[in-house]
Amino acid sequence: MSSMTIGKLSAATGVKVTTIRYYESIDLLEEPARSASGQRLYGDAAVERLGFIRHARDLGFPVAAIRELISLQVDPGRDCDLVDQIARRQLGEVRRRLTQLEALEAELKRMITACEGGKVANCSVLAALGHHEQCPRE
Amino acid sequence: MSSMTIGKLSAATGVKVTTIRYYESIDLLEEPARSASGQRLYGDAAVERLGFIRHARDLGFPVAAIRELISLQVDPGRDCDLVDQIARRQLGEVRRRLTQLEALEAELKRMITACEGGKVANCSVLAALGHHEQCPRE
DNA sequence: TCTTGCCTCTACAGTTGCTGTAGACTGTAG
DNA sequence: CTACAGTCTACAGCAACTGTAGAGGCAAGA
Missing domain, CATH: 1.20.5 (Single alpha-helices involved in coiled-coils or other helix-helix interfaces)
Structure with a gap:
């Protein structure tokens, strides 16, 4: 299952569909590929990323902090x-x-x-x- | 002393001026009397009421609950x-x-x-x- | 094939409890 | 008289979503 619609991603992570689109709108999630008809298509990386975000939100991290954490993740050579x-x-x-x-x-x-x-x-x-x-x- | 401007009321209760006006706008505080030039004038009852609201908010009561509590207060004959x-x-x-x-x-x-x-x-x-x-x- | 019924799309308004801004007027101390 | 702090209204914005409308998409059953 390397490609799933937003509903599947929602089910896989426990994050509501509308919330996923919201995260995309505030650039917390990057824009996914689209099907010919314009539906969002996500890969396994999105499940990872969204799971990370969800866990951090559950722990009460504000979105700004999560953004910071993600940018650090992207650059794994730096000190933690x-x-x-x-x-x-x-x-x-x-x-x-x-x-x-x-x-x-x-x-x-x-x-x-x-x-x-x-x-x-x-x-x-x-x-x-x-x-x-x-x-x-x- | 029985009549004060919004700034004094704010100082007396620790509730910000803008927040007092906001409470008035959502009918949590009743509209006060006005001076000739239109400034709000509060009496001691307002200090009481606003202190009550502030304390309830500090305790985490949502505004809706406070509204309920106030309406109960107004009618002291009812069971608690x-x-x-x-x-x-x-x-x-x-x-x-x-x-x-x-x-x-x-x-x-x-x-x-x-x-x-x-x-x-x-x-x-x-x-x-x-x-x-x-x-x-x- | 048609139809049913859920899924997805965009765009925007609403939620809670405020806070901040703009631009004008008022009240007071030096 | 002149600063300057206080007050006024009205509206925009904040976090972090949630809900709505109206349109189109997709898979399965009759």
């Missing part, structure tokens, strides 16, 4: 310091978001356990949202 | 089951993102420790991104 840097930057970003989310989880949990039914008038969730400076435990 | 529901939904969402991020952190860490300098040609980060099927993920 830059690759390392990009990955570390991404790890930092992930950790930052983790810390933030953990705080949110704690506060939401506290808010919910404090809300034991009753009327909106004295709902602790709304109270907590209103008064950020303290935690109204009452 | 719905408030509770919204908060629980949000907690679920936060936990889902937490789990995902933890997996990402683990994989990035693994990728980075495996990368010990050298050339791009054998960089383990790029390899890890390329060979997605071998990555213990999700």
